[in-house]
Amino acid sequence: MTGAGCEVWFYHLERTSLDQALPDLLEKCLARGWRALVVTAAPDRLAHLDGWLWTYRDDSFLPHGLASEVEAERQPVLLSTEADNLNHAEALFLIDGAEADRVDGFQRCVDMFDGRDEVALTAARNRWKAAKAKGLSISYWRQGPRGWEKQA
Numbered sequence: 313m314t315g316a317g318c319e320v321w322f323y324h325l326e327r328t329s330l331d332q333a334l335p336d337l338l339e340k341c342l343a344r345g346w347r348a349l350v351v352t353a354a355p356d357r358l359a360h361l362d363g364w365l366w367t368y369r370d371d372s373f374l375p376h377g378l379a380s381e382v383e384a385e386r387q388p389v390l391l392s393t394e395a396d397n398l399n400h401a402e403a404l405f406l407i408d409g410a411e412a413d414r415v416d417g418f419q420r421c422v423d424m425f426d427g428r429d430e431v432a433l434t435a436a437r438n439r440w441k442a443a444k445a446k447g448l449s450i451s452y453w454r455q456g457p458r459g460w461e462k463q464a
Contacts, residue, residue, distance in 0.1 A: 318404075318415040320443050320450045322436060323424040327455040330407055330424060334361075335368045337405070337422065338389055342374070346402035346419070348389045353410040355393050362391060409435055415448075427454075 325333055334350070341348045352358060358378060365374040377384055379392035390399040395412035397404075402419040406412060409432060415421045425436035443450050452464040 318418045318421055318448065320415065320421045320423065320448050322440055322450065322452045323422055323460070324427045324436070324452065324454045325424060326427045330426065331364055331368070333424065333455075334405070334407070335365065335374055337424075338365075338374050339372075341403045342388055344402075347387075347399050348403045348405060349395070349397055349399060349401040349418075350389065350391050350405040350407060351395050351410040351412065352391070352393060352408045354408040357408055358391050358393065365389065365391075411439065 323333070323337075338348055338350070350361065352361070362376070362378060365376050367373070374389055375387070376389035376391060377387035379390055379394065379396070379398055384390055384398045385400070387399050390401065392398075393410075395404065395406075395410075395414070397417055400417075404412060404415060404418045404421045406421065406423045409425070412421065423436065423439060426432045440450065440452070451462055453460045454463050455461075
């Protein structure tokens with residue numbers, strides 16, 4: 313992973329599922345005026361996320377689309393299996409073990425992993441080591457009783 317100027321934040325899910333945590337982080341991203349690209353390593357997850365982001369709360373939804381759809385570049389949140397920045401996003405979210413060779417052009421890369429899954433935890437540790445070895449600006453966030461807490 314290369315990407316001078318991009319902060320890489322590792323989010324260790326322990327108290328909630330990805331489905332619970334992701335919408336809140338995407339809302340914060342949009343509140344900053346940023347666009348987001350969400351990349352999953354699981355293609356079957358796209359349909360689930362597409363429906364979930366419309367219905368995750370009774371009083372709100374997250375405007376989004378799929379990279380395979382027409383005018384994907386106009387979406388504030390784009391869902392994909394590839395890290396191609398079609399919507400010119402400032403934030404890249406990597407979920408389900410997705411990886412990106414390059415994070416150039418992004419302000420932030422958020423690597424979210426399930427801390428209750430030993431395989432996911434080991435893979436995240438390897439991605440952390442690789443990012444650190446490349447000299448990227450990295451930090452580690454863990455779910456605490458009051459929300460996300462920066463640990464490193």
